[in-house]
Amino acid sequence: MSAGQPVLLLAPEDNVLIAVRDLPAGQRLVDGGDEIVLPDAVPLGHKLARRPIPRGASVIKYGASIGSATRDIPAGAWVHLHNLASDYLATAGAGDRP
Amino acid sequence: MRGWRRADGRKGIRNVLLVAYLVECAHHVARAIAERHDDGDVQLIGFPGCYPNDYAQAMMERLCCHPNVGAVLLVSLGCESFARRRLLEVVRASGRPAELLVIQEAGGTRSSIARGRAWVAGTLPVLAAQATVPLAPEELVIGTICGGSDGTSGLTANPAIGRAFDRLIAAGAAGIFEETGELIGCEGHMASRAATPELAAEIVACVDKAARYYTTLGHGSFAVGNADGGLTTQEEKSMGAYAKSGASPIVGLLKPGDQPPGGGLYLLDVVPDGEVRFGFPNIADNAEIVELIACGAHVILFSTGRGSVVGSAISPVIKVCANPDTFRRLPEDMDIDAGRILEGRADLDTVGAEIAALVTAVAGGTRTCSEALGHQEFILTYKSFTPAGPACLPGR
Structure with missing residues (x-):
């Protein structure tokens, strides 16, 4: 992530960035050599896609999967409840874990 | 040192x-x-x-x-x-x-x-x-905890402490993280970092125990307010706390009072064994700090967003402030201003290095903010544990 951007990259392998202030739709970001234009507004502390994330792929934050995309997510799009779902089975002691 | x-x-x-x-x-x-x-x-x-x-x-x-x-x-x-x-x-x-x-x-x-x-x-x-x-880095034990957390904790202070942990552990120190009740959803990832398959199974069982314990006490884990702050899933919320552990392999699972047998990263299981009794496992942050200290921690790295002011008896507490507004409100109580990361004035690696350098200074006698202000909080309450099994410390 280039310095001076209003987003945070928590781990190099992440496919999401974190807004460090409220970002409006149309905001331009530079990630490495690539320019990202935000199709959606992204509030402070929320996630946006660093690159396209296909439906079913893991969303990676802190270098770890935090769930799977429930639809195709274009680069720059806000990532939240409408396009990301948990893979976690909150059943204590109930067997298979990833 | x-x-x-x-x-x-x-x-x-x-x-x-x-x-x-x-x-x-x-x-x-x-x-x-x-x-x-x-x-x-x-x-x-x-x-x-x-x-x-x-x-x-x-x-x-x-x-x-x-x-x-x-x-x-x-x-x-x-x-x-x-x-x-x-x-x-x-x-x-x-x-x-x-x-x-x-x-x-x-x-x-x-x-x-x-x-x-x-x-x-x-x-x-x-x-x-x-x-x-003289004190060598491999003789040092460092604990970490978060308290008074807010939406910035998982973005700045916690991952910065993780970077500091990586540096100190690479130099030979032992690092201990804890609060399995806040790690629900991370057990799969923690298991993948475990030194042996048997330790991985112990870690998963330990988080399952925490989930059962908190369910019995009527605690949910993921609240609507978490989503307002930008958190989407259970595992994402827990990752914010888990980020304090850094990226080192997990070499052991401790119970309160167990001493790390060598350097490396350890998980401390703070949730009692057996049936649920005596109420909440840890009634306030200092109960967890005391358990980290009982495991031999010389220094505690305390991440806070809202602005906890506590210190501890026995071992110095270094406060890493996640939120830049909180740091401006409580400057005398905060040792490290990790909120600079949100304002583009520092990055995670810089703040991580700063925390590791402060640990070295404190181990050389420098007083932390809470020490200088006279904080010596201490809590010890009733609990019961069964001893950790041999799979929990494969390196011993």
Whole structure:
């Protein structure tokens, strides 16, 4: 992530960035050599896609999967409840874990 | 870094004289003995309960023989159930000056306070005359905790502490993270970092236990307010706390009071074993800090967003402030301004290096903000644990 951007990259392998202030739709970001234009507004502390994330792929934050995309997510799009779902089975002691 | 060498080979970065009450009924006398000394070298700890508890006994033994402790005065009422003679023998066997004051045998409050003060006055010069020796990074144990968290904690202070952990552990130190109840959803990832498959299974079982315990107590894990702050899933929320652990392999699973057998990253299981009793596992942040210290932690890295001001008895607490507004409101209480990351004035690696450098300075005698302000919080309550199995420490 280039310095001076209003987003945070928590781990190099992440496919999401974190807004460090409220970002409006149309905001331009530079990630490495690539320019990202935000199709959606992204509030402070929320996630946006660093690159396209296909439906079913893991969303990676802190270098770890935090769930799977429930639809195709274009680069720059806000990532939240409408396009990301948990893979976690909150059943204590109930067997298979990833 | 320099430390005081103890008979068990460990070294302390402080040389504290502890005054320890063994039941709430002895608290006032113990406080009156300790409060004369406001320079931080005489500190008050204690266990309030009258009824016996193996966990509390073991914790007091570990704490009174912590490497940062140089001498111990035990203050007993006389009729409580605490095994005071055993504790006295354990501390004396560790080579430390130790004394037991029993109020019912010493003529009551006034004469007990006078006797206690006289013992402290006679012992402090003994501690002051003890020389320090060089302390290597691999002799250091560091604990981490978060408290007063907000939406910034998982973005700045926690991952910055993770970077500091990576540096200190790479230099040979032992690092301990904890609060399995806040790690629900991360057990799969933690298992993938475990040194052995058997340890991985123990970690998953330990988080399952926490999930069951908190469910019984009526705690949900993921709240609607979390989503407002930008968190989407359970595993994402837990990752924010988990980020304090950094990226090192997990080499062991400890229970309160277990000593890390060597360097590396350890998970501390703070949720009691067996049926749910005695209420909440940890009633406030200092209960977890005390458990980290009982595992030998010399220094605690405390991440806070809202602005906790606490310190601790025995081991210095370094406050890493996640939120830049909080840092501006409480500058005297905060050691590290990790919120600069949100304002583009620093990055995670810079702040991580700053935290690791401060750990080294504190281990060399520099006082943390909470130490300088006189914070010496301490909580010890009832719990029960079964010993960790052999799979929990594969390196031993």
